[in-house]
Amino acid sequence: MSRLSSLTEALLDAAKKAGAEAADAMALSGTSQSIDIRAGALEQAERSEDVEIGLRVLIGGQQACVSASDTSPATLARLAERAVAMAREAPNDPYAGLADPDQIARHWDLAALQLCEDAPEPSAAMLETKAREAEAAAMANAGISQVEASAGYGRRQVHLAASNGFAGGYERTSHSVSAVAFTGSGTAMERDYAGEGRIFATDMPSATEIGMLAASRALSRAGATKPKTGTYPVLFDERVASSLIGHLTSAINGASIARGSSWLLHDLGKQVLPAHLSLVENPLRPRISGSRPFDGEGLPSARRMVVENGVLLGWTLDLATARKLGMQSTGNAARGTSAPPTPSSSNLDLTQGGASRADLLRDMGTGLLITSMIGSTINPTTGDYSRGASGFWVENGEILYPVNECTIAGNLRDMLLRIIPANDARAHLSTRVPSLLVEGMILAGA
Numbered sequence: 001m002s003r004l005s006s007l008t009e010a011l012l013d014a015a016k017k018a019g020a021e022a023a024d025a026m027a028l029s030g031t032s033q034s035i036d037i038r039a040g041a042l043e044q045a046e047r048s049e050d051v052e053i054g055l056r057v058l059i060g061g062q063q064a065c066v067s068a069s070d071t072s073p074a075t076l077a078r079l080a081e082r083a084v085a086m087a088r089e090a091p092n093d094p095y096a097g098l099a100d101p102d103q104i105a106r107h108w109d110l111a112a113l114q115l116c117e118d119a120p121e122p123s124a125a126m127l128e129t130k131a132r133e134a135e136a137a138a139m140a141n142a143g144i145s146q147v148e149a150s151a152g153y154g155r156r157q158v159h160l161a162a163s164n165g166f167a168g169g170y171e172r173t174s175h176s177v178s179a180v181a182f183t184g185s186g187t188a189m190e191r192d193y194a195g196e197g198r199i200f201a202t203d204m205p206s207a208t209e210i211g212m213l214a215a216s217r218a219l220s221r222a223g224a225t226k227p228k229t230g231t232y233p234v235l236f237d238e239r240v241a242s243s244l245i246g247h248l249t250s251a252i253n254g255a256s257i258a259r260g261s262s263w264l265l266h267d268l269g270k271q272v273l274p275a276h277l278s279l280v281e282n283p284l285r286p287r288i289s290g291s292r293p294f295d296g297e298g299l300p301s302a303r304r305m306v307v308e309n310g311v312l313l314g315w316t317l318d319l320a321t322a323r324k325l326g327m328q329s330t331g332n333a334a335r336g337t338s339a340p341p342t343p344s345s346s347n348l349d350l351t352q353g354g355a356s357r358a359d360l361l362r363d364m365g366t367g368l369l370i371t372s373m374i375g376s377t378i379n380p381t382t383g384d385y386s387r388g389a390s391g392f393w394v395e396n397g398e399i400l401y402p403v404n405e406c407t408i409a410g411n412l413r414d415m416l417l418r419i420i421p422a423n424d425a426r427a428h429l430s431t432r433v434p435s436l437l438v439e440g441m442i443l444a445g446a
Contacts (some may be wrong), residue, residue, distance in 0.1 A: 004090065014053060020058065030155055031049045035127040036149050053068055054067040065338055097320075098297070105301075114287045117202075131151040137179075137207070147180065155172070156174075166196050166298030177207045180212040182218055188222075198287075225401065227443060227445035228373070231440055231443070233365070233440065235364055235435060237391065239371060252306070256320030257325060264413075274418070277351050278308050280303065280348070280349045281306055283347055284302070290347040292346060297333040299329055318333035347430045365395075367394055370390070373388065373389050375388045385409060388405075421434045421435070
């Protein structure tokens with residue numbers, strides 16, 4: 001981490017010498033490796049190590065961003081000179097700028113966040129063993145014709161520094177295993193998957209469990225057909241339910257609000273979810289992939305209530321969008337090395353219900369259980385919603401047969417006000433949303 005800190009400080013010094021009035025710099029380094037197994041053979045083995053630097057310079061309200069992977073002193077100087085030259089030609093943005101010194105994070109507890117495990121990097125052989133274990137578990141099921149399995153590992157360091165006095169960094173590790181299983185052939189072929197990722201290897205389920213789940217899901221899809229057309233209740237399985245909340249968070253993103261292009265533009269302080277539901281953002285959850293001690297502008301991370309008892313309490317803001325809207329940043333800036341910050345949510349929790357998914361299936365009567373979605377047509381200004389879906393047809397509360405090639409449609413404003421949550425959100429996910437039942441959706445099938 002000391003090397004990255006030195007790089008960001010060198011970038012800031014170079015920016016000042018080149019004529020920048022203010023600047024912030026980011027340095028990233030990391031290693032990643034992955035193993036892919038297909039049809040019993042090693043299909044791909046990859047490993048990468050990289051360092052990347054980025055610099056943003058400001059001259060009044062003019063700003064420019066540059067990035068590079070070469071970290072030599074000569075490159076840093078040229079990078080700063082180029083950034084300053086670009087900024088002088090950029091249009092003036094009265095809302096661009098760094099945080100005030102009294103806004104920046106000063107203290108944080110990295111140990112409490114547990115973002116990085118203190119363990120050796122797994123070998124390629126270990127990753128291949130896990131991928132083959134997942135493949136073998138899936139192929140052990142009669143009816144599975146092919147399996148694609150993968151295992152991966154990554155370690156990433158990030159350091160951010162700015163001329164306002166902020167400097168900080170952290171490290172993150174990741175482990176993953178996934179499997180895609182196929183059943184049938186030709187036009188009757190169906191597929192499904194299972195995958196898990198964790199910061200700590202000890203938190204991972206076994207590769208055998210993952211392979212078996214992928215096979216079970218694929219086999220349950222055999223013989224899928226188009227469902228009936230009409231208006232029915234739809235149950236979004238926990239695997240896909242978070243997409244509905246994702247549309248909500250997109251609509252309250254400060255960038256959309258500042259552009260005036262959101263279907264929730266005039267709904268601040270109004271009801272957007274059922275009155276008994278709340279949506280909480282907490283970027284400080286330990287051992288969670290979306291956690292972070294500070295945001296992309298050096299502001300402290302903090303828990304905040306996004307929706308309380310159904311009422312929308314605020315937008316998701318970085319400094320620029322907050323200034324444009326006459327508000328305060330919510331500490332939600334995200335950024336890479338080559339572009340200025342933009343607002344982005346981190347860990348989200350939707351209130352869970354008291355019923356199980358099986359209870360909601362029973363209560364829905366006749367309708368569609370969705371386990372997979374493809375494509376989307378979302379009107380950002382009206383909230384009109386249309387997506388391709390597949391899953392299972394339900395009658396009298398019982399799953400009868402798998403379905404595919406159908407489209408569901410509605411309006412997000414109405415849909416979100418009618419959601420009924422189950423209690424099955426998985427605890428380790430960054431976005432924890434349970435299965436959601438929505439009454440009265442338009443279904444286009446056979």
